[in-house]
Amino acid sequence: MTRIAFVGLGIMGLPMAKNLVRAGHEVVGYNRSEAKRGKLADAGGTAAGSVPEAVRGAEVVITMLPDSPDVEAVVLGREGVLDSAGRGTLLVDMSTIAPATARTVAQRASEAGLRALDAPVSGGEQGAVDGTLSIMVGGERAHFDAALPLLEVLGATVVHVGPAGAGQTVKAANQLIVAGTIQLVAEALTYLDAQAVELEPAVRVLSGGLAGSAVLERKATGMLAREFTPGFRVDLHHKDLGIVVDSAREAGVVVPLGAVVAQLMAAARAQGLGELDHSALLLGVERLCGRSSD
Known part of the structure; x- marks a missing residue:
């Protein structure tokens, strides 16, 4: 069992978080929508009232957010992931954002003592529900190897494609x-x-x-x-x-x-x-x- 913070429980994020719960992991989820948080709780996860509450104590943080500014705010902003996560935490951003933003996040995460990957997905809502997404991962190979067992819960095709930003x-x-x-x-x-x-x-x-x-x-x-x-x-x-x-x-x-x-x-x-x-x-x-x- 891994303790996972999952930030972003939208069309894609919620079924992905549910699949991690079904795989036996402890998933603490945050979304601005209380209803979405409630759906994760109904599926056996835990609803958090804020990003810091979700992230504190997590071994892995997964973000699934709409755009680059959202990732910058949630990860790099005040009381964001970097402010709240412990050193050594594995940060996996599965949003679709600009490659330059992914490289910035990886650099800032490394400076804060975190291990970062950019791991956007393809396959749509049904792929998220079925756990058959295609996941393209950028970042250090060692970080990819650490994340692979979790990513294989979410996707049928999981490939390391290069350094930070390559996934995006x-x-x-x-x-x-x-x-x-x-x-x-x-x-x-x-x-x-x-x-x-x-x-x-x-x-x-x-x-x-x-x-x-x-x-x-x-x-x-x-x-x-x-x-x-x-x-x-x-x-x-x-x-x-x-x-x-x-x-x-x-x-x-x-x-x-x-x-x-x-x-x-x-x-x-x-x-x-x-x-x-x-x-x-x-x-x-x-x-x-x-x-x-x-």
Whole structure:
């Protein structure tokens, strides 16, 4: 049994924390929402009323927060993780944030005597529930080895990808590929529909060829049913593509298609689709074609 502080019990964090409870660990969770804290308690965890209360005495601290400023506030801020955790504590940030922020967190954590990893995830809410996430981990190899037994509770694919910030860089690449593929699926479905092709059989045969992908398999059904309940919201993918564009510019890398997809995601958000699943890029394509009924 490991005593784990879990900060951030949202769509992804809560099921992840529950999986750690089910694996036999002592999990103390904090979220600003009292209701979310209560759900963890109902699952056998312990609800904390503040970050310091959750973190004190923990062997491992896991954070799962929306964006870089949230991680900076919770980890680096006054009465944050670094102020409250003991020396030697393993800090695993599983948020999706800017690589530069992850490197800053790792440096500050090391100065405070903590061991830090950036370990963002892919797989969406269902992957969090099922414990089948893909987890890309940056940081020192020894820290990764220490965290691996816990990460394997949360993910089916757990890979050390390099030094501090590398996990976030790989996650940015993941989000670039996913957004681009969703956009192309949306365009393909609109193209097929405009020519009276039966969409379900078309998707089935496309899935069996080189065009097949996890995105086509997981997202096309909902797109055909026009069901956009969020597994991963447009708002969050918009944030992630901002990370891609900014970090690519810093590295001197040109991402022309990525920049276009970032603009299309921003347009979907501006059209009021931010709370929908990122597969709602389909609605943006239809509006561009004058074919929207929404």
